Amino acid sequence: MARVVRLRMQLWLGFLAVALGPLPNPAPAGVETLTPSATPTFTRRPTPPPTPTRTPTPTASPTPTELPPGTELFLCSAGADDGLPCEVSEDCPGGVCVLSSGVCNGGASDGEPCETSADCGGAGCVFTQRVCLAGNREGLACLRDDHCGPGGSCVSTGLVCDGGPFDSFSCVDDLDCSSEDEEGACRSADFLLCSAGSRDGEACGLDSDCPAGACVLAQKICDGGLFDGFDCEADVHCEGGSCLPTQKVCVGGESQGFGCLRDSHCSGGRCQATGLFCSGGPFDSFSCREDSDCTTEDDDTGFCAPPSETVCSGGGNDGALCASHGECPGGACVLTQGVCDGGPESDGFPCASHLDCDPGFPCVRSRKVCEAGPFQGFPCLRPEHCEGELCISSGLFCDGGPFEFFSCVADPDCRTEEETTGTCQVPTPELQRCSGGENDGRICVDSGACPGGVCVRTQAVCDGGQADSFSCDSDADCPSGECRPTALVCEGGDFSGFPCLRDEHCAGEESGRCVSSGKACAGGPFSGFACVADADCFLEDEEPGACSGREPRRCSFEAPCPLGPEGAEEQVFGSSRPEDFPASVDYYVSQVVPGSVGFVVALAMTGGDADLLMGVNLVSDLEAYPVASLLPGESPEEVRIDALSHPTFDEFRGESAEMVLVVVAASGAPLYRLDLGYLGPGESGDIDCDGTVTAADFDGLLAVLFDFAATVSEGPYARCVGGDANVDGRESAADIVSLVRLLGR
Numbered sequence: 229m230a231r232v233v234r235l236r237m238q239l240w241l242g243f244l245a246v247a248l249g250p251l252p253n254p255a256p257a258g259v260e261t262l263t264p265s266a267t268p269t270f271t272r273r274p275t276p277p278p279t280p281t282r283t284p285t286p287t288a289s290p291t292p293t294e295l296p297p298g299t300e301l302f303l304c305s306a307g308a309d310d311g312l313p314c315e316v317s318e319d320c321p322g323g324v325c326v327l328s329s330g331v332c333n334g335g336a337s338d339g340e341p342c343e344t345s346a347d348c349g350g351a352g353c354v355f356t357q358r359v360c361l362a363g364n365r366e367g368l369a370c371l372r373d374d375h376c377g378p379g380g381s382c383v384s385t386g387l388v389c390d391g392g393p394f395d396s397f398s399c400v401d402d403l404d405c406s407s408e409d410e411e412g413a414c415r416s417a418d419f420l421l422c423s424a425g426s427r428d429g430e431a432c433g434l435d436s437d438c439p440a441g442a443c444v445l446a447q448k449i450c451d452g453g454l455f456d457g458f459d460c461e462a463d464v465h466c467e468g469g470s471c472l473p474t475q476k477v478c479v480g481g482e483s484q485g486f487g488c489l490r491d492s493h494c495s496g497g498r499c500q501a502t503g504l505f506c507s508g509g510p511f512d513s514f515s516c517r518e519d520s521d522c523t524t525e526d527d528d529t530g531f532c533a534p535p536s537e538t539v540c541s542g543g544g545n546d547g548a549l550c551a552s553h554g555e556c557p558g559g560a561c562v563l564t565q566g567v568c569d570g571g572p573e574s575d576g577f578p579c580a581s582h583l584d585c586d587p588g589f590p591c592v593r594s595r596k597v598c599e600a601g602p603f604q605g606f607p608c609l610r611p612e613h614c615e616g617e618l619c620i621s622s623g624l625f626c627d628g629g630p631f632e633f634f635s636c637v638a639d640p641d642c643r644t645e646e647e648t649t650g651t652c653q654v655p656t657p658e659l660q661r662c663s664g665g666e667n668d669g670r671i672c673v674d675s676g677a678c679p680g681g682v683c684v685r686t687q688a689v690c691d692g693g694q695a696d697s698f699s700c701d702s703d704a705d706c707p708s709g710e711c712r713p714t715a716l717v718c719e720g721g722d723f724s725g726f727p728c729l730r731d732e733h734c735a736g737e738e739s740g741r742c743v744s745s746g747k748a749c750a751g752g753p754f755s756g757f758a759c760v761a762d763a764d765c766f767l768e769d770e771e772p773g774a775c776s777g778r779e780p781r782r783c784s785f786e787a788p789c790p791l792g793p794e795g796a797e798e799q800v801f802g803s804s805r806p807e808d809f810p811a812s813v814d815y816y817v818s819q820v821v822p823g824s825v826g827f828v829v830a831l832a833m834t835g836g837d838a839d840l841l842m843g844v845n846l847v848s849d850l851e852a853y854p855v856a857s858l859l860p861g862e863s864p865e866e867v868r869i870d871a872l873s874h875p876t877f878d879e880f881r882g883e884s885a886e887m888v889l890v891v892v893a894a895s896g897a898p899l900y901r902l903d904l905g906y907l908g909p910g911e912s913g914d915i916d917c918d919g920t921v922t923a924a925d926f927d928g929l930l931a932v933l934f935d936f937a938a939t940v941s942e943g944p945y946a947r948c949v950g951g952d953a954n955v956d957g958r959e960s961a962a963d964i965v966s967l968v969r970l971l972g973r
Contacts, residue, residue, distance in 0.1 A: 301328045303357040305398050306386030306462075311357060317388075317417050324388045324417050327396040328355040329369035339375035341368075358382050359398045361464060367404030386462050390415045400464060416461040419446045421475040423515050424503030424582055429475060435535035436549070440582070440590055442535040444505045445513035446473035447487030457493035476501050477515045479583065485521030487514075503581035503591070507533045517583070534580045534591075537564045541595040541635050542623025553625075553655035560625040560655045563633040564593035565607035576613035578606070596621055597635045605641025627653040661686055661715040663758050664746025664777070669715065675778075682777055684748045685756040686713035687727035697733035717758045719743045725764030747777040785848050788815035791889060791904055793939065793946070816889040817846060818904055821944045826870030826877040826907035828946065829889060830937035831857070833864070835899035839892045840865040844884035853890060855880065866936045870907055870949055872957035903937035905946025913970040915951030915959075917941040921970050925950070929967060932959050 304314045307323025314325035330342040335351030342353035360370050363380020370382035389397050389405035392412020399405050405412030422432045425441025432443040450460045453469025460471040478486050481497025488499035506514050506522035509530015516522050522530030540548045543559025550561040568574035571586025578584075579591035594607050598614035599622070608619040626634050626642035629650015636642050642650030662672050665681025672683040690698045693709025700711040718726050718733065721740025728734050728742040749755050749765035752773025759765055762781070765773035780786035820827075831840045841853035854875065857865040869877050881887070891902060913921035915928040928940035929951050939946045951959045953966035 301355045302326065302396075303328045303355070305357040305384040305388065310384045320417075323384070323386045326357050326388045326398045328357055329397065330355050331369050331371050331375065333371055339370065357398055358384050359400060359404070361385065361400060367400045369398070383464075385464055387414050387416055387464075389413070414461060416448065416471075419473045420444065420513075421446045421473060422501075423475040423505070424501040428501050435537070438535075440592070441501070441503045442505045442515075444475050444515045446475055447477075447514060448472065449474050449487050449489050449493065451489055457488065459487060475515055477517060477521065479517045485516055485518075500583065502583055504532050504534055506530045532580075534566060534593075537593055538562065538633070539564055539595045541621040541625070546621050547595065556655070559621070559623040560635075560653075561633075562595055562625045562635045564595050565634060566591045567594050567607045567609050567613065568592075569609055576608065595635055597637060597641070599637055605635075605637050607635070624652050624654060626650045660684065660756075661713075663715045663744045663748065668744045680778065681744070681746045682748045684715050684758040686715050687757060688713050689727050689729055689733065691729055697728065699727065715744065715758055716742050717745055717760060717764075719745060719760050725760050727758070745777075747775045749773040750776045750781075783814040783816065785813070785815055785846070788817045788846060788888070791816040791818040791902065793905070813850070813893070814891045815846065816891075816902065816904075817886055818889065819886050820881065820884070821906040821908075823908060824877075824906040824945065825909050825949055826868065826873070827887070828866070828868045828905050828907065828937060830867075830903045831865035831891060832901045832903075833899070834901070837894040838865075838900055839894055840867065841890040841892060842867065842869075842880075843888050843890075844881060844886065846888050850890065850892060853888075864936070868958060870952075870957070872952075872955070905937055905939055906944070908941065908943065908945035908948040910948030910950035912955060913950050913953045913967050915940055915947050917943050917945055917948040921950070921967070923971065926964075926967055926971065929953075929959065929963060933961065933964075 302314050302325050304310055304312050304320035304323050305326045307320050309320050310323060314320050317323075317325045319325055330353045332338055332340045332342045332348035333352045333354045335349045337348045337351065340348075342348050345351065345353045347353060354371055356369055356371055358370050359382070360366050360368050360376035361381045361383045363377035365376050365380060370376055373380060373382050376382050385398055385400055387399050389395050389399045390413045392405040393407045393410050394405050394412060399414040402412065402414050405414050420432050420443050422428055422430050422438035422441045423444045425439050427438050428441060432438050435443045437443055448460050448471050450456055450458050450466035450469045451472045452466070454467035455465065456469055460466050463469070463471050465471060472489060474487050474489055476488050476499045478484055478488050478494035478497040479500045479502065480494070482495040483493065483497060486494075488494050491497075491499045493499055502515055502517050504516050506512055506516045507530060509522045510524050510527045511522050511530060514522075516532035519531045522532050538550055538561050540546050540550050540556035540559045541562045543556050545556050546559060548555075550556050553561045555561060566579040566581070566584075568577045568579045568585035569590050569592040571589035574585040574589060582589070582591045585591050592609060594609050596608050596619045598604050598606050598608050599618040599620045601615050601617035603614050603617075608614050611617065611619050613619060622635050622637050624636050626632050626636045627650065629642040630644050630647045631642050631650060634642075636652040639650070639652050642652050660672050660683050662668050662670050662678035662681045663684045664678070666679045667677060668681060670677070672678050675681070675683045677683060688700045688711050690696055690700045690706035690709045691712045692706075694707045695705060696709060698705070700706050705711060712729060714727050714729050716728050718724050718728050718740040721734050721738045722736030723734050724740055726734070731742045734740040734742050745758050745760050747759050749757050749759045750773050752765045753767050754765050755773055759775040762773075762775045765775055774781050774784070776784075783789040829840070829842065831838060840857040841850060842855040843853040845852070855867065855869070857867050859865055869875070869880050871877060889902065889904065891900060908917050910917055910919075911921070913925055915925045915932065918924070928947065931938045931940055932947065932951055937946070941947050951963065953963040953970065956962070
């Protein structure tokens with residue numbers, strides 16, 4: 229029993245950092261990327277290293293070519309697409325994306341840096357990813373070997389400066405990336421590989437890609453050559469060998485924790501894929517065997533841990549991956565624990581990786597625990613691991629304490645002699661209740677059970693105690709109080725849209741009321757929860773939803789908003805049809821002013837991003853709208869349709885007496901103003917529609933140039949087409965010149 233307890237405590241130390249936060253995402257510390265990290269890699273080279281014979285005679289660092297804004301050229305360095313244009317390193321399989329440098333190709337300045345051909349005395353200025361690998365110009369940009377001096381070679385190194393004064397340029401070693409005042413690192417692309425398990429050594433992006441293993445950041449090691457077994461960034465560092473990525477590390481010996489390719493690299497140890505990774509610290513995401521592999525004398529914050537995985541324990545989704553208790557109806561979302569599956573000595577014992585088990589037997593992650601007996605609450609795979617007692621998915625979890633989020637059977641399973649704060653809990657059941665209508669407050673399955681209201685997901689709130697009105701998951705979150713589910717939300721005040729139990733939970737500098745709103749979020753991150761307004765249904769950078777009740781929401785497909793001269797201001801997106809993509813859509817209908825010969829429309833964002841669609845028929849199929857403006861970010865969408873546009877106003881309108889404008893969310897927390905103005909007929913220069921060309925038209929044109937949607941006419945039109953004085957299809961500064969000439973006549 230003592231041996232089992234000791235092993236369990238070792239596991240706890242590895243899991244502790246995970247347990248301190250909310251339920252973790254099953255993803256590993258990193259995601260696969262071919263873009264070099266902004267943090268220099270700590271080398272694991274054994275001490276003392278041999279003196280590298282490749283060290284060049286120190287030379288001046290390269291001067292990065294300064295290009296005019298917008299004309300920087302990035303090229304692939306090495307790999308299958310060597311020399312081809314790129315934007316990120318993912319575009320360069322087997323290489324990296326680097327900022328090119330200009331080099332004179334021929335002439336008196338042949339091989340010298342340049343920005344334009346004017347720097348080359350008439351010869352061409354060619355932009356290149358290549359640099360001199362050796363010679364007296366090592367690290368400087370080149371086009372061919374003779375640019376590198378005697379014995380030099382001009383190559384694509386597949387290396388890029390990470391930070392420093394030459395950030396993003398090609399390089400050979402760290403000296404090429406640094407100056408006396410600022411340091412940079414010369415690096416190759418990063419890779420993620422599976423460590424241990426059935427896909428050991430294969431590329432990965434998440435721990436879930438590596439059954440029975442972990443997804444780790446690969447180290448790069450010289451295979452053969454003068455520096456066999458030493459760390460590297462590219463083949464050029466291995467003097468006759470190859471630079472290979474590896475998930476393996478030395479276990480035991482003088483090189484414990486160092487990257488390796490085979491046992492001969494480990495000085496008395498073994499080269500193994502451990503299935504463990506450093507969590508935090510200077511070697512974050514690298515393979516490891518023990519905590520000391522993840523720290524330095526200056527930084528001891530890292531620890532060696534197995535990949536975390538949360539699965540449902542009990543209920544209808546028993547064994548399925550989860551991120552919250554809500555995904556485990558009738559059960560709990562728990563952290564799995566490792567158990568040795570077989571072996572004469574290790575079967576049933578806790579483990580962090582297969583290295584803790586007898587050779588040839590795996591460490592299997594389990595949600596199950598022993599129901600009773602001397603091993604009650606300990607992880608298991610089958611009854612034999614529990615001395616004849618049942619091995620079960622308990623549906624319970626440790627709330628607080630040293631084993632937070634692990635499966636349990638009773639409170640003692642969540643505590644140690646030193647820490648006794650954990651409790652074994654049933655997750656707060658996610659109830660649904662009617663909000664509004666005849667059955668307000670009653671339990672429901674869908675809105676059909678809530679005549680006059682809607683069925684909403686409840687949220688839990690502390691009732692009384694020190695955390696009164698705060699959100700909670702269990703009574704443990706509510707000292708001296710209770711955690712109670714509610715379908716009520718604050719209406720108005722500082723906490724509008726927040727869950728509540730009574731009016732005092734809505735008090736602030738501006739107070740609101742605790743009400744059954746009769747509305748629920750449709751779509752977005754809070755889908756199904758009670759709400760008061762659309763703003764309650766979205767988060768920054770997530771797909772927004774809409775606050776909908778039994779009545780159609782404002783500006784939905786079922787209830788489009790009329791759009792008049794006053795426009796639509798400070799409108800928040802909602803979701804008219806959450807099952808469609810994109811979900812967030814607002815619809816507007818405008819009656820065409822009789823006699824119009826065109827229109828202008830402006831969509832100005834004050835938050836998030838949106839696109840603008842236009843047509844004459846109200847349809848839910850967004851691809852059916854013939855005109856679209858899809859500018860990115862907060863750029864204003866400005867559209868003018870008249871006799872000179874494509875399509876023309878007559879082609880666009882046909883015989884329709886109304887037009888439809890659709891605002892579609894693209895990203896962010898969307899907030900916008902929409903303006904529409906119709907154009908009346910008029911002679912060239914007449915923008916205010918008074919039938920003459922006067923100084924007032926000059927003022928009107930200036931107003932329109934500063935505000936595309938400005939209204940400068942007192943009649944039914946926003947303005948007349950005469951503002952386009954030079955008849956080029958738009959109002960611009962060029963029209964000022966034409967208007968001045970007209971006034972001069």
